Amino acid sequence: xxxTLRDVAEYxxxxxxxxSNVVSGYTHVSERMRKHxxxxxxxxxxxxxxxxxxxxxxxxxxxxxxxxxIDVPYFSALARxxxxxxxxxxxxxxxxxxxxDHDHERDLLTGNDRTMLFxxxxxxxLVTKAELLEMNSPTQMPLVLLGEHEFDxxxxxxxxxxxxxxxxxxxxxxxxxxxxxxAIGAQPLEEYATPQQRTVGYELALREVGxxxxxxxxxxAAHYSRxxxxxxxxxxxxxxVRPDAIFCFSDLLAMGAMRAVFDAGLSVPQDVAIIxxxxxxxxxxxxxxxxxxxxxxxxxxxxxxxxxxxxIETPDLRPRQIVAPHTLRIRESTASIER
Amino acid sequence: xxxTLRDVAEYxxxxxxxxSNVVSGYTHVSERMRKHxxxxxxxxxxxxxxxxxxxxxxxxxxxxxxxxxIDVPYFSALARxxxxxxxxxxxxxxxxxxxxDHDHERDLLTGNDRTMLFxxxxxxxLVTKAELLEMNSPTQMPLVLLGEHEFDxxxxxxxxxxxxxxxxxxxxxxxxxxxxxxAIGAQPLEEYATPQQRTVGYELALREVGxxxxxxxxxxAAHYSRxxxxxxxxxxxxxxVRPDAIFCFSDLLAMGAMRAVFDAGLSVPQDVAIIxxxxxxxxxxxxxxxxxxxxxxxxxxxxxxxxxxxxIETPDLRPRQIVAPHTLRIRESTASIER
DNA sequence: TTGTAAGCGTTATCAC
DNA sequence: GTGATAACGCTTACAA
Numbered sequence: 001x002x003x004t005l006r007d008v009a010e011y012x013x014x015x016x017x018x019x020s021n022v023v024s025g026y027t028h029v030s031e032r033m034r035k036h037x038x039x040x041x042x043x044x045x046x047x048x049x050x051x052x053x054x055x056x057x058x059x060x061x062x063x064x065x066x067x068x069x070i071d072v073p074y075f076s077a078l079a080r081x082x083x084x085x086x087x088x089x090x091x092x093x094x095x096x097x098x099x100x101d102h103d104h105e106r107d108l109l110t111g112n113d114r115t116m117l118f119x120x121x122x123x124x125x126l127v128t129k130a131e132l133l134e135m136n137s138p139t140q141m142p143l144v145l146l147g148e149h150e151f152d153x154x155x156x157x158x159x160x161x162x163x164x165x166x167x168x169x170x171x172x173x174x175x176x177x178x179x180x181x182x183a184i185g186a187q188p189l190e191e192y193a194t195p196q197q198r199t200v201g202y203e204l205a206l207r208e209v210g211x212x213x214x215x216x217x218x219x220x221a222a223h224y225s226r227x228x229x230x231x232x233x234x235x236x237x238x239x240x241v242r243p244d245a246i247f248c249f250s251d252l253l254a255m256g257a258m259r260a261v262f263d264a265g266l267s268v269p270q271d272v273a274i275i276x277x278x279x280x281x282x283x284x285x286x287x288x289x290x291x292x293x294x295x296x297x298x299x300x301x302x303x304x305x306x307x308x309x310x311x312i313e314t315p316d317l318r319p320r321q322i323v324a325p326h327t328l329r330i331r332e333s334t335a336s337i338e339r
Numbered sequence: 340x341x342x343t344l345r346d347v348a349e350y351x352x353x354x355x356x357x358x359s360n361v362v363s364g365y366t367h368v369s370e371r372m373r374k375h376x377x378x379x380x381x382x383x384x385x386x387x388x389x390x391x392x393x394x395x396x397x398x399x400x401x402x403x404x405x406x407x408x409i410d411v412p413y414f415s416a417l418a419r420x421x422x423x424x425x426x427x428x429x430x431x432x433x434x435x436x437x438x439x440d441h442d443h444e445r446d447l448l449t450g451n452d453r454t455m456l457f458x459x460x461x462x463x464x465l466v467t468k469a470e471l472l473e474m475n476s477p478t479q480m481p482l483v484l485l486g487e488h489e490f491d492x493x494x495x496x497x498x499x500x501x502x503x504x505x506x507x508x509x510x511x512x513x514x515x516x517x518x519x520x521x522a523i524g525a526q527p528l529e530e531y532a533t534p535q536q537r538t539v540g541y542e543l544a545l546r547e548v549g550x551x552x553x554x555x556x557x558x559x560a561a562h563y564s565r566x567x568x569x570x571x572x573x574x575x576x577x578x579x580v581r582p583d584a585i586f587c588f589s590d591l592l593a594m595g596a597m598r599a600v601f602d603a604g605l606s607v608p609q610d611v612a613i614i615x616x617x618x619x620x621x622x623x624x625x626x627x628x629x630x631x632x633x634x635x636x637x638x639x640x641x642x643x644x645x646x647x648x649x650x651i652e653t654p655d656l657r658p659r660q661i662v663a664p665h666t667l668r669i670r671e672s673t674a675s676i677e678r
Numbered sequence: 679t680t681g682t683a684a685g686c687g688t689t690a691t692c693a694c
Numbered sequence: 695g696t697g698a699t700a701a702c703g704c705t706t707a708c709a710a
Contacts, residue, residue: 002479004702004703004704005703005704005705006703006704014680014681015680015681015682016681016682016703016704016705017680017681017682017705017706018679018680018681020704020705020706021679021680023704024704024705028679028680029679029680030679030680033679033680047450047451047455048703048704049394049702049703049704050455050456050704051390051393051394051399051456051702051703051704052394052686052702052703052704052705053703053704053705054390054456054686054704055388055390055391055394055686055687055688055702055703055704055705056685056686056703056704056705056706057686057704057705058686060390060456061456062433062456069419070409070415070418070419070422070434071412071415071416071418071419073410073412073415076409076410076412076415076418077410079409079410079415079434080408080409080410080436083409083434083435083436084436084438092433092435093433093434094401094431094432094433094434095409095418095422095432095433095434096422096431097419097422097423099423111386112386116386116389117389117390117393117399117400117401117456140341226620226621226623226624230624255621255624255625256624258624258626259624259625259626262626281565282565282594282621284565285565285569285594285595285597285598286598286625286626287597287598287601287625287626343686343687343688344687344688344689345687345688353696353697354696354697354698355687355688355689355697355698355699356689356690356696356697356698356699357695357696357697359688359689359690360695360696362688363688363689367695367696368695368696369695369696372695372696387687387688388686388687388688389688390686390687390688391686391687391688391689391702392687392688392689393688393702394686394687394688394689394702394703394704395687395688395689395690395701395702396688396689396702397702
């Protein structure tokens with residue numbers, strides 16, 4: 001049985017109030033008393049019970065970071081920054097992996113979840129636009145959406161400008177002389193905001209230089225995984241007129257696509273240039289190194305944490321949209337080719 | 340203000356006891372009553388307060404998974420499996436990132452941490468052998484150590500046979516005809532168990548074929564990162580007599596080493612064969628694909644979860660050591676060479 | 679500065 | 695099968 005505050009009080013012959021004061025810090029308490037109580041605490045090996053404290057104060061000191069899959073490099077890099085940013089302001093982070101399970105996500109959003117031991121949620125969701133809109137009984141839990149969806153004014157939101165990011169990537173491919181630019185990651189359905197926005201940016205860049213987007217050059221990808229990128233690239237390379245560049249909606253797709261190009265006996269960037277989005281570390285060491293759009297994950301994490309903690313303090317804040325910066329990183333996979 | 344159990348009881352004109360029975364499930368309660376209470380719950384939008392429940396029952400339903408860095412692919416892959424295995428038995432997982440901070444780790448182990456809202460800990464630690472041994476006031480928290488350290492009989496422990504794994508990797512390099520086998524990841528100090536054990540396996544394999552390990556071929560690496568692998572490989576390649584194979588203590592080190600070989604104008608596996616440990620997905624898509632020792636992360640996760648939950652139920656279980664299987668995966672990076 | 683006591687929202691122990 | 699009531703361990707008015 002661990003010692004309780006009451007045990008310490010009895011042992012030290014003081015009131016619980018005094019012990020509590022000593023434990024939780026600063027309240028006026030004489031130095032002699034402090035020493036005395038501290039010693040009692042030490043001798044009994046007392047540790048405050050965080051659950052009791054939480055019940056009393058209403059704060060758990062924990063945030064939930066909700067992602068589809070934690071082992072996707074972009075998410076784990078973001079998780080790292082989120083954990084660090086949260087620690088900075090005294091919060092801990094519980095990672096919740098939805099595994100592409102919409103019901104799980106919805107339970108979280110509607111507060112149906114049975115074990116909500118946290119003060120706020122950072123949500124990198126898969127939920128479709130429709131699902132988000134029809135969410136009729138949103139939880140009172142402070143919530144910040146990350147990187148997906150259009151800003152609809154109901155939730156705080158931190159994301160890059162997806163249209164612009166895609167535009168920048170494709171524009172770079174065009175600038176290096178490629179003309180047959182394919183895309184991997186477009187969603188056939190209009191359900192998800194991010195792929196749709198990136199598709200818009202992709203087509204925008206093409207049209208700007210007078211190229212009409214071709215349907216067969218836009219390939220879907222279910223999970224933005226290496227395997228999906230590989231599969232989509234294999235299809236692209238089998239076309240009569242092969243693309244000379246591929247814009248992948250994530251670096252992971254790009255890694256898969258690169259491997260597919262090699263397996264087809266072709267080379268990157270000579271035969272096919274490849275660019276991704278996310279700037280995962282893997283792409284800095286791959287051969288060739290991967291050009292990409294870098295998202296500032298620590299900026300995203302800090303802004304999200306700042307926003308959710310602000311909302312914990314002041315629940316009625318007006319939802320804001322925060323746009324995170326992105327940067328084009330040119331590496332070997334899109335090097336210009338000798339003509 | 341969210342509705343409480345008491346609110347529901349008053350609203351439905353029944354006792355709190357009855358509401359609690361309905362909420363927590365099975366206790367005998369008439370069907371009519373159940374319906375009645377359920378409706379009241381629905382109308383008031385009542386959600387049980389998990390904190391209050393926890394204070395009463397002493398269970399949070401949460402486990403902590405403690406790793407140095409969550410964005411290391413091996414750890415994030417393991418985290419994924421841990422989260423899944425925990426969900427399977429009704430637990431959630433809080434991820435705690437120590438960031439190579441020994442004090443943080445020690446606080447966790449000694450229960451000095453102020454916010455321990457979990458029922459048990461899975462610990463993939465950095466603490467040195469000495470630190471672990473001198474841990475004089477271990478917390479009563481159920482604890483399972485993952486993948487590090489020797490089994491000293493005080494904690495449950497799930498890990499591969501590190502000596503054997505290293506031996507298998509090096510043996511494979513030797514079998515393909517390489518004779519100058521270097522290693523990256525050895526720790527100069529004898530503080531950490533894993534690198535030491537892998538060094539033992541490395542030297543064992545060499546000696547078995549009559550090769551005396553050379554000091555200059557064994558390079559340390561602080562963080563098992565791509566960058567450390569790169570740096571160590573650069574040094575190895577600058578030696579008068581260049582190694583013709585490198586055994587890296589992690590796949591991430593191997594990815595860095597591979598890039599260093601290319602940057603030196605050499606090729607893998609023709610000039611230098613490379614093998615790692617961990618079997619991260621990245622190595623299946625890299626060029627060349629990376630030979631490695633595969634650890635069964637889902638086995639490790641399941642065993643660890645089974646063990647920690649068992650210990651939550653029955654605190655006095657005798658600590659056990661569970662050895663996880665490993666398998667050699669031969670890929671392109673160690674292909675045999677034409678002589 | 680310190681003591682007393684009332685909750686926080688639940689579950690569990692007792693009756694009936 | 696259901697109803698009152700005492701904990702669980704802590705924080706914090708309110709008193710002293």
